[in-house]
Structures are given as structure tokens and as C-alpha cells.
Amino acid sequence: MITIHHLGMSQSDRIVWLMEELGLPYELKWYDRGEDRLLPDDYLALHPAAMAPVIQDGDTVLTESGAIVEYISHRYANGKLTVGPDQPNYAEYLYWMHFNNNVLGIFLANGALPENRDAPEVTTLAGLINRRQEQYFTYLDQRLGASPYLAGPEFTCADVMVNFSVTALPLFGGRGIDDLPNVQAYVARIGERPAYQKAMAIAGPAATRPSA
Numbered sequence: 007m008i009t010i011h012h013l014g015m016s017q018s019d020r021i022v023w024l025m026e027e028l029g030l031p032y033e034l035k036w037y038d039r040g041e042d043r044l045l046p047d048d049y050l051a052l053h054p055a056a057m058a059p060v061i062q063d064g065d066t067v068l069t070e071s072g073a074i075v076e077y078i079s080h081r082y083a084n085g086k087l088t089v090g091p092d093q094p095n096y097a098e099y100l101y102w103m104h105f106n107n108n109v110l111g112i113f114l115a116n117g118a119l120p121e122n123r124d125a126p127e128v129t130t131l132a133g134l135i136n137r138r139q140e141q142y143f144t145y146l147d148q149r150l151g152a153s154p155y156l157a158g159p160e161f162t163c164a165d166v167m168v169n170f171s172v173t174a175l176p177l178f179g180g181r182g183i184d185d186l187p188n189v190q191a192y193v194a195r196i197g198e199r200p201a202y203q204k205a206m207a208i209a210g211p212a213a214t215r216p217s218a
């Protein structure tokens with residue numbers, strides 16, 4: 007059985023969500039962040055890349071959520087919720103599978119900028135970060151105005167990947183979606199999924215370590 011090493015709260019909630027969507031069994035091991043909000047030592051020891059999420063499947067220890075969702079879907083669910091190269095929406099699927107890391111990079115870069123952005127080198131960098139962020143989010147809203155789900159008419163792993171960026175990152179100061187009506191409607195649509203509701207109750211931003 008797959009073990010999900012879940013850091014509360016973190017992007018590892020999307021692995022719990024995927025397992026619930028696929029109806030697969032899993033064991034959840036819960037870790038709390040340290041006082042510095044970073045990974046605790048026992049989580050750091052799980053994988054050399056030292057990042058949540060991490061899963062364990064027999065001798066395989068895998069990190070990076072995009073890799074994990076593809077691994078689980080292909081190995082244990084016949085590729086359910088993925089899109090293959092022979093399908094017309096393969097390109098969209100690939101693009102949106104990778105979108106999360108763009109947004110995450112922008113989020114981290116924004117957080118690293120000094121509060122005073124008047125120095126020319128900071129102003130230039132801040133302008134670049136802001137332009138990229140706005141283009142990413144404008145494109146996201148456009149896409150969701152044209153399609154109910156990111157890869158096309160059907161819900162896929164690309165939706166599992168992106169939802170965190172627009173629901174959880176704003177809780178940490180990331181860009182909000184108040185001005186993006188199509189993204190808001192999408193978040194509401196996703197919020198109606200029973201597997202999503204169950205996963206968020208177990209491991210979402212408001213969840214806490216289960217009592218022993």
C-alpha cells in the first residue's frame with residue numbers, strides 16, 4: 007500500500023485528493039511543520055530533495071507532486087485522470103500539469119523581495135515578477151472561461167495539480183482570485199466533488215493531525 011508522508015499544511019494534500027478520486031487505499035503519515043514553518047527533521051530524512059510531498063511504495067520513495075500523481079495514476083489506475091499522447095488535448099494536459107511550479111516560483115520570488123522596492127534592481131525584478139504573475143493568472147482565467155477543466159471537458163490530474171495554487175497559496179499571501187470570475191467558478195465546481203471534500207477534511211489547509 008502507498009504511504010503518503012503528509013506535511014500539514016502543504017501541497018501533499020493533493021496526493022490524498024488523488025487517492026480519494028481514484029478510490030485507492032493509502033496510509034497517511036502526518037508531520038507538522040517546525041516552529042520556523044519549515045520541514046521537521048524526520049521529514050527531511052525521507053528524501054534527498056527534502057520537499058513535501060513524499061510517497062513510499064515498497065522500495066520506491068518519490069517526491070515532486072507532478073511525478074507522484076502520474077506515477078500513481080499509471081501504476082495503480084490504468085492512467086485514469088491522465089491524458090495520453092494520442093488524445094487531442096494532450097498538449098493542454100501537459101501545460102497545466104506544469105503550471106503549478108510556475109506559480110510556486112512566482113510566489114517564492116515575491117516573498118523574497120524586500121519590502122522597499124525602490125532600488126532600481128529591485129524595481130526591475132518586481133516588475134518582471136508581477137508581469138509574469140499577471141500573465142499566468144490571466145491565461146488561467148481565459149482557459150477556464152473556455153473549458154470547465156484545465157485539460158478539457160473532463161476533470162484530470164492537471165486539476166489536482168493546479169487547485170492548490172488558487173486556493174491554498176492565497177492563504178500564505180499568494181495572489182488571490184477575486185478578480186478572476188472563471189477561476190472562482192472553477193474553484194466552486196471543484197469544491198463540489200465528494201473526493202475533494204473528503205481529502206480536504208483529512209489533509210487540507212484546515213485539517214489537523216488525526217488523534218491517535
Ligand SMILES: N[C@@H](CCC(=O)N[C@@H](CS)C(=O)NCC(=O)O)C(=O)O
Pocket residue numbers: 013015016017018043044045056057058059069070071072106107110
Ligand atoms: N514542486 C514541488 C514543490 C513542493 C513544495 O514546495 N513543498 C513545500 C510544501 S508546500 C515544502 O516542502 N516546504 C517546506 C520546506 O521546504 O521546508 C511539488 O510540486 O511537489
